[in-house]
Amino acid sequence: MSASRTIQSLAGRVAAPTSRLQAVRCYSALARAARVSATPAVARPATRSATAVPARTLKTLEFGGSKETVWERADFPKEKLQQVFAKDTMAVLGYGPQGRGQSLNMRDNGLKVIIGTRKDGRSWKKAVEDGWVPGKDLFPIEEACAQGTVIMNLLSDAAQGPLWPVVKKHLTPGKTLYFSHGFSVVYKDDTKIVPPKDIDVVLAAPKGSGFTVRRLFQDGKGINSSIAVFQDASGHARERIAALGIAIGSGYLYETTFPKEVYSDLVGERGVLMGAIQGLFQAQYEVLRAHGHSPSEAFNETVEEATQSLYPLIGEKGMDWMYSNCSTTAQRGALDWKKPFYQVSKPVFQKLYEEVLNGNEARRSITKNGAENYREELEKELAEINNSEMWQAGKTVRSLRPENQ
Numbered sequence: 001m002s003a004s005r006t007i008q009s010l011a012g013r014v015a016a017p018t019s020r021l022q023a024v025r026c027y028s029a030l031a032r033a034a035r036v037s038a039t040p041a042v043a044r045p046a047t048r049s050a051t052a053v054p055a056r057t058l059k060t061l062e063f064g065g066s067k068e069t070v071w072e073r074a075d076f077p078k079e080k081l082q083q084v085f086a087k088d089t090m091a092v093l094g095y096g097p098q099g100r101g102q103s104l105n106m107r108d109n110g111l112k113v114i115i116g117t118r119k120d121g122r123s124w125k126k127a128v129e130d131g132w133v134p135g136k137d138l139f140p141i142e143e144a145c146a147q148g149t150v151i152m153n154l155l156s157d158a159a160q161g162p163l164w165p166v167v168k169k170h171l172t173p174g175k176t177l178y179f180s181h182g183f184s185v186v187y188k189d190d191t192k193i194v195p196p197k198d199i200d201v202v203l204a205a206p207k208g209s210g211f212t213v214r215r216l217f218q219d220g221k222g223i224n225s226s227i228a229v230f231q232d233a234s235g236h237a238r239e240r241i242a243a244l245g246i247a248i249g250s251g252y253l254y255e256t257t258f259p260k261e262v263y264s265d266l267v268g269e270r271g272v273l274m275g276a277i278q279g280l281f282q283a284q285y286e287v288l289r290a291h292g293h294s295p296s297e298a299f300n301e302t303v304e305e306a307t308q309s310l311y312p313l314i315g316e317k318g319m320d321w322m323y324s325n326c327s328t329t330a331q332r333g334a335l336d337w338k339k340p341f342y343q344v345s346k347p348v349f350q351k352l353y354e355e356v357l358n359g360n361e362a363r364r365s366i367t368k369n370g371a372e373n374y375r376e377e378l379e380k381e382l383a384e385i386n387n388s389e390m391w392q393a394g395k396t397v398r399s400l401r402p403e404n405q
Helices: 002-013 016-033 078-084 097-108 123-128 141-147 159-167 210-218 237-247 258-270 275-290 295-317 318-323 328-357 360-369 375-384 391-400
Strands: 059-062 066-072 091-092 113-116 150-153 176-181 199-208 222-230 250-253
Touching: 002 295, 066 091, 066 237, 078 237, 091 097, 091 141, 097 123, 097 199, 097 210, 113 141, 113 391, 123 150, 141 159, 150 159, 159 360, 176 237, 199 237, 199 250, 199 258, 210 222, 222 237, 237 250, 258 275, 258 328, 258 360, 275 295, 275 391, 295 391, 318 328, 328 360, 360 375, 375 391
Parallel strands: 091 113, 091 150, 150 176, 176 199, 222 250
Antiparallel strands: 059 066, 066 250, 199 222
16 A cells, blocks of 8 residues: 555544544654655765766756756766866855855865855854864965965855955956855845956855755755856856855755846745744744643644644645645645635735845845844844744743654
């Protein structure tokens, strides 16, 4: 019997009074036990001789009726990465989550990597802890720029503008300028970042945090990333950014443009990835609490069941599968209520996209994140979330998960 049919069969036997919750948990446990991934894991490439020439596996795939080119890890095994970048020094500016994850992955892939960050600052100390040696592969930002042939600007968006004069004077002909977000180039009227015409300008944007970039690489897998070419002075920028996208720890690469990467990224962060989801969590939690539900019940029904049971299954098998494999009560309610939520939220997303497109959102970010009291104000806003009853209740609920016992 197929896993899906097994799940449906067993879920149908769950007692009626708590059928929805028990059925969903039953589905979650059985699905994990009979996991069949829709996207195959990316295995570590087999060891090859130094002279081996790997077969090209560049693919054109169909995504909902549209065809796109996809690069994958097998296109650039470790030996080929070392050949492509044999004459290069990768100068990573900034050692935040992305700088750390990408630089460590490139180092493990055998590339020559140096770090540029503020001497003796928090990031500098973290780099030393990770094995980077001052004067050998850890330098102040300007010295790293002078040595690098591929300058990987992974400083925060707010810091890139003020430090641009330092970076720009080292962008001599033949070098490559790399980003993981096209923000500074796309919003050049506000950042004043205009790259010289005689260099390649590229980006690889991992679809996740730097922590995930590093963890998946260490697990022998790879994160999805977008790649784009803004300027191709060498005539080889497309293949070099594909190779670099794999070198930083990607498993699959999807081609886009600098503007499209920026617009989708800013909308996503403010929308369903973080902003909208926190707003929805908070709204449902507060309604449940106002009607007498306990903090633990409100949190379990709002966050815990979503993140620990439903979302992983949606990610693995899709929303259509989830709708087909939940209790009839949950199914009917979800089908009836998805439209009102859609009707309310779509105008908000349309407004959000307009604000991203016209640059207002970028200007707000630059102004707030560049303020002298930025860190103090940020801590206040983060503390408001952290100290809320919902997320305080969440700390207790998370501590009771089986893996934390």
